[in-house]
Amino acid sequence: MAAIKSKYTEESFVPVKNITNGMIILDNNEKVTGVKIMPRNIFILEYDMQSAIINNLKNVYNMIDYEFWIIAADRPVDINVYLSQLQLLYNSIQSPIKRKLIIEDINKANSFMNNNIVDTEYFLLFRERDDDKIQKRIRTLITQFGNAGLSSHQTTNEDLRIILDNFLNGGVTTTFGTVMS
Numbered sequence: 692m693a694a695i696k697s698k699y700t701e702e703s704f705v706p707v708k709n710i711t712n713g714m715i716i717l718d719n720n721e722k723v724t725g726v727k728i729m730p731r732n733i734f735i736l737e738y739d740m741q742s743a744i745i746n747n748l749k750n751v752y753n754m755i756d757y758e759f760w761i762i763a764a765d766r767p768v769d770i771n772v773y774l775s776q777l778q779l780l781y782n783s784i785q786s787p788i789k790r791k792l793i794i795e796d797i798n799k800a801n802s803f804m805n806n807n808i809v810d811t812e813y814f815l816l817f818r819e820r821d822d823d824k825i826q827k828r829i830r831t832l833i834t835q836f837g838n839a840g841l842s843s844h845q846t847t848n849e850d851l852r853i854i855l856d857n858f859l860n861g862g863v864t865t866t867f868g869t870v871m872s
Contacts, residue, residue: 707855713846714825715855717818724825725759725816726832726843727850747839754835757828759817764857765809774800814846814854 706718714724733741774797781793815832819825829845836843 710848710851710855713848713851715851721818721820722822722825723816723818723851724829725814725846726829726836727846728813728815728836728841728843730811730813731841744840748841751832751835751839754831757817757819759815762814762816762854764812764814764854766812766853768803768808768810770800770803774804812850812853814850815843816846816854 707715708718708720709716714722716722731744733744736744777793777797777800781790781797784790784793817828819828833843833845
């Protein structure tokens with residue numbers, strides 16, 4: 692009879708030990724990290740500029756000489772603060788025309804909230820043990836994406852949690868605390 696390693700199923704197939712300093716620490720002490728690439732709508736640019744950005748992106752990906760993953764993750768949009776500001780503005784305005792415009796914005800924002808609108812975020816992740824190599828790769832990626840016309844920064848702990856939630860929990864954020872037995 693085979694020995695049981697863990698009483699928790701997820702420990703059998705999710706080798707995550709910790710998330711810290713913008714890195715997922717795996718059970719074997721490898722680290723998964725990378726950069727978050729800010730989206731940019733290149734299709735509103737002139738054709739030559741679109742082509743230049745696409746060619747520069749090809750160069751970025753061709754210079755990478757290690758295994759990497761491109762991930763698109765959806766993050767729920769929270770516009771509650773914006774809705775509150777609209778409501779305060781509505782309460783302070785007396786002009787019927789301006790109030791009508793604000794109500795239209797409030798209704799549109801509420802329709803977004805009711806339809807589970809999400810932002811799509813883009814990441815380039817890689818796995819590495821050596822902290823010096825990790826920092827060098829991140830600096831190089833940020834520079835190369837910048838040269839391609841895209842801004843990026845190292846992943847945060849929150850970014851990595853969102854990615855894991857998307858893949859492991861169907862996009863549902865875990866909000867429960869520790870269960871004590």
